[in-house]
Amino acid sequence: MKLFIKLIRNLLGLIIATLDVLTRGTKLKRSPEKQQQVNDEAANLALYQFFACPFCIKTRRAIYKLNLPIEKRNAQEGSPHREDLLQGGGKIKVPCLRIDQDGKTEWLYESSEIIKYLEKRFA
Ligand SMILES: N[C@@H](CCC(=O)N[C@@H](CS)C(=O)NCC(=O)O)C(=O)O
Numbered sequence: 001m002k003l004f005i006k007l008i009r010n011l012l013g014l015i016i017a018t019l020d021v022l023t024r025g026t027k028l029k030r031s032p033e034k035q036q037q038v039n040d041e042a043a044n045l046a047l048y049q050f051f052a053c054p055f056c057i058k059t060r061r062a063i064y065k066l067n068l069p070i071e072k073r074n075a076q077e078g079s080p081h082r083e084d085l086l087q088g089g090g091k092i093k094v095p096c097l098r099i100d101q102d103g104k105t106e107w108l109y110e111s112s113e114i115i116k117y118l119e120k121r122f123a
Helices: 002-023 032-042 054-065 080-089 111-122
Strands: 045-049 071-074 096-101 104-109
Touching (some): 002 054, 032 111, 045 054, 080 096, 080 104, 096 111, 104 111
Parallel strands (some): 045 071
8 A cells, every 4th residue: 555655656746747847948047157156056055855756846946947057866765865864954854955055064954945045046
């Protein structure tokens, strides 16, 4: 039964992820200089996520629209990133944005908080 629910969830996630790719629209356009600056800043960010999680899809959609090359790290069972998330952030919950800045690391949970943070910093 547990396996069946997992299968249905993953299937739904896959459908949502496909719809997301088909309906994403356009990316934010910046001058090459500004985009380079944004790319450099985005190198200090990483999104811990599951491919088929609807909250992660919502967050990835915002990242795409803001044109941010943020590394996506799979936090599913069996992935080494899962342990980093647990040790660093304190819990296994995705999406979680890892922010490395001024020698400190912050772990930001909650899809709406992550999107708010990225829009404030990069929109
Ligand atoms: N309110 C949270 C919900 C996040 C959430 O429920 N994520 C699920 C995956 S869809 C999760 O991480 N569950 C823990 C687990 O599966 O181990 C958000 O908007 O980010």
